Each structure stands twice: as structure tokens, then as C-alpha cells.
Amino acid sequence: MKPDLELCERILQFFQAQPSGVTDIRKVEEGGFSRADPKSVAHLEYLNKRGLIQRVDGYWGIGLEGGAESFPQWSVVDLRLTPSGQQFLQRRGGNPLEHYRADENAHARPMADQAP
Numbered sequence: 458m459k460p461d462l463e464l465c466e467r468i469l470q471f472f473q474a475q476p477s478g479v480t481d482i483r484k485v486e487e488g489g490f491s492r493a494d495p496k497s498v499a500h501l502e503y504l505n506k507r508g509l510i511q512r513v514d515g516y517w518g519i520g521l522e523g524g525a526e527s528f529p530q531w532s533v534v535d536l537r538l539t540p541s542g543q544q545f546l547q548r549r550g551g552n553p554l555e556h557y558r559a560d561e562n563a564h565a566r567p568m569a570d571q572a573p
Contacts, residue, residue: 464500465509466549472510472538473546479513479535482520492521492531509542 490497513535520534
């Protein structure tokens with residue numbers, strides 16, 4: 458798979474925009490990256506394998522067992538952006554506040570999806 462760098466950047470921006478610095482697959486899905494979409498899952502796995510996102514508990518993976526190609530089984534685990542993920546965004550000029558807004562009543566999501 459050739460990674461879609463724009464999608465990678467959007468996923469990493471979502472992680473960076475989390476107020477606590479920690480997210481999980483449910484919040485990622487609420488942010489517009491469906492765990493039922495093989496492309497989103499493949500990119501989450503890619504970012505994990507490249508060390509740009511990781512589990513908070515130190516274990517490997519993103520909570521997916523079975524992989525994107527088979528019957529996926531998800532565990533809800535805490536995930537975070539790594540320092541390498543931060544560097545990727547800095548090199549790409551990523552600023553999560555341009556694309557996402559988080560408030561205390563909702564998870565970060567694309568600003569275009571929010572009412573004015």
C-alpha cells in the first residue's frame with residue numbers, strides 16, 4: 458500500500474488536537490475515520506508501524522486483532538501521538554487548530570462538519 462500522506466496528516470492532526478493527548482478507536486471513529494473503512498484502518502496501522510502513533514500502555518498495535526483484511530476484532534485501548542508523529546506534522550506544516558476544534562461537549566472533528 459502506498460500511503461496517502463494527506464490522510465496520514467489528517468489522522469495525526471486529529472490525535473494532536475485531543476485535549477488530553479490521548480484518544481481511542483471510538484473517538485477516532487467519531488472524528489471521521491471509520492474502523493469499518495479498510496483505508497482508514499490501513500493508515501492507522503501504517504502510522505503505528507512507523508512509530509507515529511502508539512498505545513499508551515506500551516503494547517504493540519492499535520487494538521485491532523485479525524487485521525483490516527479479515528474479521529476485525531477491536532479492543533478499545535488508549536492511543537497517543539508520539540514525538541515522531543509530532544515531527545511529521547511539523548515537517549508538513551500541520552496545525553491541528555486549522556482543521557479541528559475540540560470543545561468540552563464534543564470530540565475533535567473537522568470544522569466543516571460543525572455548525573457556525
